[in-house]
Amino acid sequence: MQPRLVIFDVDGTLSDSQGHILAAMADAFAVVDAPLPPREVVLSIVGLSLEVAIPRLAPALTPEQHAAMVAGYRAGFRSRREAGGVAATPLYPGIREAVEVLAAQEHTVLGIATGKSMRGLEALLDGQGLRHHFFTLQVADHHPSKPHPSMLLTAMSETGIGPERSVMIGDTSFDMDMARAAGMPGIAVGWGYHPATELGSAIRHVATAAELPGAVDAVLEREATA
Incomplete structure (x- = not known):
């Protein structure tokens, strides 16, 4: 064949991965002291690169804030992955x-x-x-x-x-x-x-x-x- x-x-x-995604996105919004969108809105952007997804979720924020949120998300996701392993x-x-x-x-x-x-x-x-x-x-x-x-x-x-x-x-x-x-x-x-x-x-x-x-x-x- x-x-x-x-x-x-x-x-x-x-x-x-939704548990880690939602928790890490909460970390990202906390970095800039902004309210986290509803769960279904956050999950709607799964699959996009963070640099595209975060501005979609927080269009009113600045590029500098978006960059800080991307860093906050990555740090939060990584720490949870290392703590919880594949079971999470x-x-x-x-x-x-x-x-x-x-x-x-x-x-x-x-x-x-x-x-x-x-x-x-x-x-x-x-x-x-x-x-x-x-x-x-x-x-x-x-x-x-x-x-x-x-x-x-x-x-x-x-x-x-x-x-x-x-x-x-x-x-x-x-x-x-x-x-x-x-x-x-x-x-x-x-x-x-x-x-x-x-x-x-x-x-x-x-x-x-x-x-x-x-x-x-x-x-x-x-x-x-x-």
């Missing part, structure tokens, strides 16, 4: 098994495209014992924020696999819009941070992680059987 590339988002797709950002039910099924396929290459930093991503993957499954890691350190397609274009370039043999798996409209901008299909998961009504550009929706291997096959079956 021809090689295919399956790219995962992280927060809201592989792992449930657990994998969603069935995700480990779905990743292992896909990784075991000789024609399937796995990648990640996330708004996390490389430091944060590696801490999560190493802590969960998943690092060896992923060939290409694309993070906010090296790319414009989602939904810019830079992460996906680079992943395809690194693997030599084109958009017709690639798919993005994510939980937010940013993931689906990024996939569309890169010319590849998107699979939306139903357990993340954006409601299904915001994921209309996905070519397929799944309700459980166990459905992911079959969904990948269904999305790419035309090319796989060509």
Whole structure:
């Protein structure tokens, strides 16, 4: 079979990081003594790079305040990760098994495209014992924020696999819009941070992680059987 590339988002797709995200965002707003937006508003920006997300949450503040908030968020998230370990950002039910099924396929290459930093991503993957499954890691350190397609274009370039043999798996409209901008299909998961009504550009929706291997096959079956 021809090689295919399956790219995962992280927060809201592989792992449930909302506890750390909400607490670290509270730290960020405390730095500038500003009120924290409601939970659903904070979670709505998950997936964006911090430098994009924080100005969206606090548009009335200055660039200097935004920079201080970014630093406060990173410090808070890092301290909680170091204190709580991987138990504080657990994998969603069935995700480990779905990743292992896909990784075991000789024609399937796995990648990640996330708004996390490389430091944060590696801490999560190493802590969960998943690092060896992923060939290409694309993070906010090296790319414009989602939904810019830079992460996906680079992943395809690194693997030599084109958009017709690639798919993005994510939980937010940013993931689906990024996939569309890169010319590849998107699979939306139903357990993340954006409601299904915001994921209309996905070519397929799944309700459980166990459905992911079959969904990948269904999305790419035309090319796989060509």
